[in-house]
Amino acid sequence: DTGVSQDPRHKITKRGQNVTFRCDPISEHNRLYWYRQTLGQGPEFLTYFQNEAQLEKSRLLSDRFSAERPKGSFSTLEIQRTEQGDSAMYLCASSFDSRRGYTFGSGTRLTVV
Amino acid sequence: AQRVTQPEKLLSVFKGAPVELKCNYSYSGSPELFWYVQYSRQRLQLLLRHISRESIKGFTADLNKGETSFHLKKPFAQEEDSAMYYCALTGANSKLTFGKGITLSVRP
Numbered sequence: 001d002t003g004v005s006q007d008p009r010h011k012i013t014k015r016g017q018n019v020t021f022r023c024d025p026i027s028e029h030n031r032l033y034w035y036r037q038t039l040g041q042g043p044e045f046l047t048y049f050q051n052e053a054q055l056e057k058s059r060l061l062s063d064r065f066s067a068e069r070p071k072g073s074f075s076t077l078e079i080q081r082t083e084q085g086d087s088a089m090y091l092c093a094s095s096f097d098s099r100r101g102y103t104f105g106s107g108t109r110l111t112v113v
Numbered sequence: 114a115q116r117v118t119q120p121e122k123l124l125s126v127f128k129g130a131p132v133e134l135k136c137n138y139s140y141s142g143s144p145e146l147f148w149y150v151q152y153s154r155q156r157l158q159l160l161l162r163h164i165s166r167e168s169i170k171g172f173t174a175d176l177n178k179g180e181t182s183f184h185l186k187k188p189f190a191q192e193e194d195s196a197m198y199y200c201a202l203t204g205a206n207s208k209l210t211f212g213k214g215i216t217l218s219v220r221p
Contacts (some may be wrong), residue, residue: 031207042117042199042211043157056208091157098207099145101159 004105006092012111013082020078021108025094032075033102034067035091036060043091049075082112115140117202119212126190127220134185134215136174136200144202146176146183147209151197160185160198170194190219 005024013019025032030051035043046065047057051072064082069075079086089109093102116139126132138144146163161169163176163183174185183200200212 033209040122040213042119042201042213043209045208045210048208056206093209095207098203098209099162099164101147101149101162102209103159104157106156 004092004094004103006090006105006108008108009106010109010111012113015084015112016081018078018080019082019110020076021090021092021110022074022076023092023094023105024074025092026103027073029094029096029103030072031095031098032069033093033095034075034077035093037089037091037107038087046077046090079110082110084112086110087112115144115202115204115208115210117200117210117212119200119215121215122213123216123218125218125220128192129189132185132187132190132194132217132219134198134200134217136183136185136212138181138183138200138202140181140202140204142204144204146174147201147203148172148174148183148185149199149201149211151199151214153196157199190217192219192221195219 007022033048034046037043047067049069064080067077089107091107092105095102118137148160150160151157172187199214201209203209
């Protein structure tokens, strides 16, 4: 197990297009988190899963954003009808026990042109 | 609501100087506090957590509940400590809340 993997590393898309990102967590971790980070800011929470259940979704997340974790393993984050304001680094993290901290992936950098 | 404040954006010191990166938090319950570090072109990684009371790479952090602070300290900075540092908090909901981060620059 090489840690948390995210794909793709970079994505450039035209405004209005849909994009989907994938995250593969550490296999024994039951919790998976999505964060967004923009320049000069710390990571902002988007949503998290415990196994396949989506337990919390940030109010920052518009209806254009949806996340799934169908079998409690990998997760996908989809953004529909992208806007320039969606340009950011999208980070995925996983944990077994949040008190021990999370393990982060390298992120997917989205640029909407 | 849980909130983490890192009041400074940049700290620049010379090699061998002491370092203190400030972090204050707001949380009504008993929080778990962490410091994360991001070196240039690397992923965000856990540096230390308050429950383990450990020292990692010479860094320590003490949770002060009275002052609601969790400052990160190192007595003698090294050039390889140059990085972005984030303070973070989690509570009963297991969600990590991050501060805005501080850039530490250690000059030779």
